[in-house]
Amino acid sequence: MFIIYFPVFSNNRAYMSLLPLVPSLKPFLEDYLPRPGSNKPFVTLTYAQSLDSRIAAKPGEQTKISHLETKTMTHYIRSKHDGIMVGIGTVLADDPKLNCRFEADDGHISTPRPVILDPTGKWVYNKSQLRSVCDDNKGLAPFILIDDTVTPSNEDIEVIEKQGGAFVKLPLLSSSNRIDNWKVILAKLFELGIKSIMIEGGASIINDLLIYNEVVDSLIITIGPVFLGKDGVEVSPSKHADLIDIKWWQGIQDSVLCARLT
Numbered sequence: 451m452f453i454i455y456f457p458v459f460s461n462n463r464a465y466m467s468l469l470p471l472v473p474s475l476k477p478f479l480e481d482y483l484p485r486p487g488s489n490k491p492f493v494t495l496t497y498a499q500s501l502d503s504r505i506a507a508k509p510g511e512q513t514k515i516s517h518l519e520t521k522t523m524t525h526y527i528r529s530k531h532d533g534i535m536v537g538i539g540t541v542l543a544d545d546p547k548l549n550c551r552f553e554a555d556d557g558h559i560s561t562p563r564p565v566i567l568d569p570t571g572k573w574v575y576n577k578s579q580l581r582s583v584c585d586d587n588k589g590l591a592p593f594i595l596i597d598d599t600v601t602p603s604n605e606d607i608e609v610i611e612k613q614g615g616a617f618v619k620l621p622l623l624s625s626s627n628r629i630d631n632w633k634v635i636l637a638k639l640f641e642l643g644i645k646s647i648m649i650e651g652g653a654s655i656i657n658d659l660l661i662y663n664e665v666v667d668s669l670i671i672t673i674g675p676v677f678l679g680k681d682g683v684e685v686s687p688s689k690h691a692d693l694i695d696i697k698w699w700q701g702i703q704d705s706v707l708c709a710r711l712t
């Protein structure tokens with residue numbers, strides 16, 4: 451786990467926006483959080499969906515689905531992982547911060563390393579919110595996974611390396627099946643010191659991983675009481691997927707499912 455000690459100021463809006471963690475969530479989540487002892491990163495697949503299994507109202511759009519109390523839960527889960535991964539579709543839609551705003555009881559914030567899956571090198575890092583978050587020392591610089599054939603801009607390489615992140619080249623575009631890439635990706639992340647990773651989406655990654663039980667160790671899904679409709683970004687794997695070790699938690703507004711894939 452990467453530990454960063456942030457000074458906590460009462461006027462720090464980024465941290466003030468989180469509600470306290472509901473105490474029952476800690477024991478509820480405990481069995482689904484990373485455990486040491488494997489030779490690949492522990493993978494937690496986690497996302498928020500509507501009742502009609504949508505994770506955004508439209509492609510390329512960010513949609514708030516979860517309540518503030520489960521937003522705090524998401525940050526608590528982030529604090530338990532070495533890395534947090536999203537795909538380039540999510541980065542372009544959400545311009546995310548991908549840091550951890552959850553403070554442990556002793557005031558420490560344990561923030562994960564952002565990992566962005568961007569095989570064709572679409573992201574302009576310099577102009578992103580994450581770049582500012584890192585400039586302000588409120589998160590770690592990303593590892594950006596690109597195909598071997600992609601050459602990032604000199605400007606992006608310079609900023610990322612100065613901040614402690616990296617472009618990581620992998621053979622991502624040569625495999626005939628995207629699912630085959632996961633073994634390569636996870637082996638590389640393990641080598642880079644990421645022993646646990648929380649994968650937050652988006653839809654294309656979730657749909658692939660829901661049928662890839664060798665990769666996913668835990669599944670944590672927040673369900674918000676809303677229908678986002680047919681234009682929404684759907685989560686639905688290409689084939690039947692069964693779950694085991696199922697547990698439910700109910701909050702003010704959302705329900706949370708913890709499970710494992712069979």
Ligand SMILES: NC(=O)c1ccc[n+]([C@@H]2O[C@H](COP(=O)([O-])OP(=O)(O)OC[C@H]3O[C@@H](n4cnc5c(N)ncnc54)[C@H](O)[C@@H]3O)[C@@H](O)[C@H]2O)c1
Pocket residue numbers: 496497498499505506508509510511512513515536537538539540541543544567568569570622628629631632650651652653654655656658683
């Ligand atoms: N509600 C939630 O919890 C949640 C979470 C994350 C994202 N989202 C939403 O999801 C939407 C984005 O989803 P999306 O499906 O368009 O994009 P995505 O984030 O899943 O990224 C897709 C891209 O990632 C790359 N990729 C995925 N799997 C790969 C693999 N195995 N190997 C190599 N490259 C791979 C490809 O370039 C692909 O085009 C946005 O609207 C975002 O707001 C919602």
Ligand SMILES: Nc1nc(=O)c(N)c(NC[C@H](O)[C@H](O)[C@H](O)COP(=O)(O)O)[nH]1
Pocket residue numbers: 497498512513514515516520521524536540544545546547548549650651672
């Ligand atoms: N838990 C949750 N509830 C939601 O309603 C929602 N839309 C997301 N979306 C997940 C997505 O991966 C990230 O939340 C965004 O990409 C923003 O990330 P930041 O908070 O800026 O770090 N996640």
